[in-house]
Amino acid sequence: MEAVFIATTVLGLEAIVKRELIKLGYEDISVKDGKVEVKAPLEDAAKLNINLRCAERVLLKFGEFEAFTFDELFEKTKALPWGELLTEDAFFPVDGRSHQSKLFSISDCQRIVKKAIVEKMKLSFDRDWFEEEGPRYRIEISMLKDVATITVDTSGDALHKRGYRDRAGDAPLKETLAAAMIELSYWNPSRTLYDPFCGSGTILIEAAMIGRNIAPGIDREFDAQYWPAIGEDVFKKERREALNCIDHSVKLHLLGSDIDKRSILRARDNAENMGVKDDIQVFMKDMRDVDLEDNYGVVVTNPPYGERMGELGEIEELYLDFGRKMKDFETWSVYLLTSYERFEKLYGKRADRKRKLYNGRIKVDYYQFYGPRPPKKTE
Numbered sequence: 001m002e003a004v005f006i007a008t009t010v011l012g013l014e015a016i017v018k019r020e021l022i023k024l025g026y027e028d029i030s031v032k033d034g035k036v037e038v039k040a041p042l043e044d045a046a047k048l049n050i051n052l053r054c055a056e057r058v059l060l061k062f063g064e065f066e067a068f069t070f071d072e073l074f075e076k077t078k079a080l081p082w083g084e085l086l087t088e089d090a091f092f093p094v095d096g097r098s099h100q101s102k103l104f105s106i107s108d109c110q111r112i113v114k115k116a117i118v119e120k121m122k123l124s125f126d127r128d129w130f131e132e133e134g135p136r137y138r139i140e141i142s143m144l145k146d147v148a149t150i151t152v153d154t155s156g157d158a159l160h161k162r163g164y165r166d167r168a169g170d171a172p173l174k175e176t177l178a179a180a181m182i183e184l185s186y187w188n189p190s191r192t193l194y195d196p197f198c199g200s201g202t203i204l205i206e207a208a209m210i211g212r213n214i215a216p217g218i219d220r221e222f223d224a225q226y227w228p229a230i231g232e233d234v235f236k237k238e239r240r241e242a243l244n245c246i247d248h249s250v251k252l253h254l255l256g257s258d259i260d261k262r263s264i265l266r267a268r269d270n271a272e273n274m275g276v277k278d279d280i281q282v283f284m285k286d287m288r289d290v291d292l293e294d295n296y297g298v299v300v301t302n303p304p305y306g307e308r309m310g311e312l313g314e315i316e317e318l319y320l321d322f323g324r325k326m327k328d329f330e331t332w333s334v335y336l337l338t339s340y341e342r343f344e345k346l347y348g349k350r351a352d353r354k355r356k357l358y359n360g361r362i363k364v365d366y367y368q369f370y371g372p373r374p375p376k377k378t379e
Contacts, residue, residue: 007055046238050217053179059151077116083124089134101143135226156223164274192297196287198256201267208276215242256282296374323347333371
């Protein structure tokens, strides 16, 4: 069965997710704000969920049509082939959104879609009552400018929940955003990566997974693996392939420091959970006192912003000192995420590039300071 999947993203990361899809071998791709659509066989829900690092969810686009009245919404929803996807005992909650549409009542849209699906299920399974105790199919009706898009969530829990972070810090960075920060940098496994504000170690762990080619969803479950239309065997096969692709030979140099002892302990535990503890060195130390070599390393970090931790004066002093620190290491590249708008002034240098992103609901900028390329190694 050919399908259309929607990989939802943080605004600003659509190009990164498109690049991931191309790397996975897909060609029929279209990009919109906050999402990337791709045509693929239905069973590829397994490949997408297990391998995408920077997407938030993988949704199955089950229907799209104009709907100006509730009767239209009901009839066109009912016409969709629900019996080919949902099981007789399916648990299918319906969420909704509406923007610039005549059908502006979200609760009414949800109710109509739910009723239409139930009526179609009655015809498909020749029964009048459904227990909804089986596999979960999270359905969403999205109304945008009188166009109804009906999707089914194949992921279940959001994709940033890799499964390794039992203990998060006070201001956790989503794993998907941490992976995107690394993908947007010029770091590669041959270069040192240092996170001077490592917290619970998310950036370092994501770098280790990228460096070793460990699929981000290799060790978690997804709703679609329990759908008979796809099946657990497909997910098992994709996991086996992902395991075979892990690079056990690469030598990584990943360093992290933090002034908080609890954060360091969390980082070590999380790295051990993911099986990359030996790839990462984390230590309790103020970044001002960390000794670095001028060796073409890369800093990727998510420092305190001020909104979430510490006083504003302390944050400004921290950014000033960080700028002074990195001024002595001219071969390093620095990539930093913060919501503090005067960061460049405090850091003492204008970024080579600045990208607007969101860390949760906080609007942030991703500052990119490019150092020189490492010299080519001679034989």
